[in-house]
Amino acid sequence: MTETLVKGDMARPVTPLGILSEQLEKIVKMAADANIPVELSEALKQAYQIATGLDPYIEEVSTQESKALAGLAKKTSEEPWSKRFSDSDTVRQLEQEMLSGHIEGQTLKMFVYMTGAKRVLEIGMFTGYSALAMAEALPEDGRVVACEVDEYVTNFAKACFKESPHGSKISVEVAPALETLRKLADAGESFDLVFIDADKKEYVDYFKILLDKGLLAPKGFICVDNTLLQGQPYLPPEQRTPNGEAIAQFNKVVADDPRVEQVLLPLRDGLTIIRRV
Numbered sequence: 001m002t003e004t005l006v007k008g009d010m011a012r013p014v015t016p017l018g019i020l021s022e023q024l025e026k027i028v029k030m031a032a033d034a035n036i037p038v039e040l041s042e043a044l045k046q047a048y049q050i051a052t053g054l055d056p057y058i059e060e061v062s063t064q065e066s067k068a069l070a071g072l073a074k075k076t077s078e079e080p081w082s083k084r085f086s087d088s089d090t091v092r093q094l095e096q097e098m099l100s101g102h103i104e105g106q107t108l109k110m111f112v113y114m115t116g117a118k119r120v121l122e123i124g125m126f127t128g129y130s131a132l133a134m135a136e137a138l139p140e141d142g143r144v145v146a147c148e149v150d151e152y153v154t155n156f157a158k159a160c161f162k163e164s165p166h167g168s169k170i171s172v173e174v175a176p177a178l179e180t181l182r183k184l185a186d187a188g189e190s191f192d193l194v195f196i197d198a199d200k201k202e203y204v205d206y207f208k209i210l211l212d213k214g215l216l217a218p219k220g221f222i223c224v225d226n227t228l229l230q231g232q233p234y235l236p237p238e239q240r241t242p243n244g245e246a247i248a249q250f251n252k253v254v255a256d257d258p259r260v261e262q263v264l265l266p267l268r269d270g271l272t273i274i275r276r277v
């Protein structure tokens, strides 16, 4: 089984491991029709099993998501996103694969618990999975400020937040994220934990504003999603999409910035954790 998200039209692999598993599946099928040595066939099968078994196993032994999060993920997978865009309900083409999901959500929850964060900023909310996951780990007086540019998906998320006792900890700023970040900085706000997950081409700008304008609290952490972007940053540059190129540049900017230390975790599509030194 390759890593795809729940169900819905056109669910597709969106992580390096998911894509690798899909490729291995094709190779195993081709090998079955070819006259190859038994040893090669066995080695291929084992590589396929190791790759495709990893995500289901991690899911199986990690704490299950809450009912509210499971409901939100299901509702997101059932939404006809292409139609919403062609009907001009959404300002851009959104897709179910944007949702971070169980393991990343559980990881973000753990980060909130581990850091004792009280003020969380999310840049790129979509239907609210990661925002709600982090809210679940916050104390009663904790707060998530979520930046989202799309009105339709904001209303979708707000309806889901009502299904959770933690939804009231989330407030949404509906505007281009850079505008919201400048507004929050001007208001003197700062955050213990920031999750960047919006426009890949703006990642460098988000990162710089967070550090330059004091939005990141002195002992705060930034988590950045999709920093492996389907393997593109480490593939030959001619194979990269514009988003892949943007992420490759972002990763280099962070690596070259002496103000921070960071680690890129191979979780899902890549999650980089950054702190100020």
Ligand SMILES: C[S@@+](CC[C@H](N)C(=O)[O-])C[C@H]1O[C@@H](n2cnc3c(N)ncnc32)[C@H](O)[C@@H]1O
Binding pocket: 094, 098, 099, 100, 101, 123, 124, 125, 126, 127, 128, 129, 130, 131, 147, 148, 149, 150, 153, 175, 176, 177, 178, 197, 198, 199, 202
């Ligand atoms: C990958 S999704 C976020 C997924 C979400 N964090 C989750 O875990 O389910 C990216 C979201 O960022 C929003 N977005 C993209 N560009 C933006 C911008 N410039 N300002 C604010 N939101 C933006 C998109 O509308 C989309 O909903």
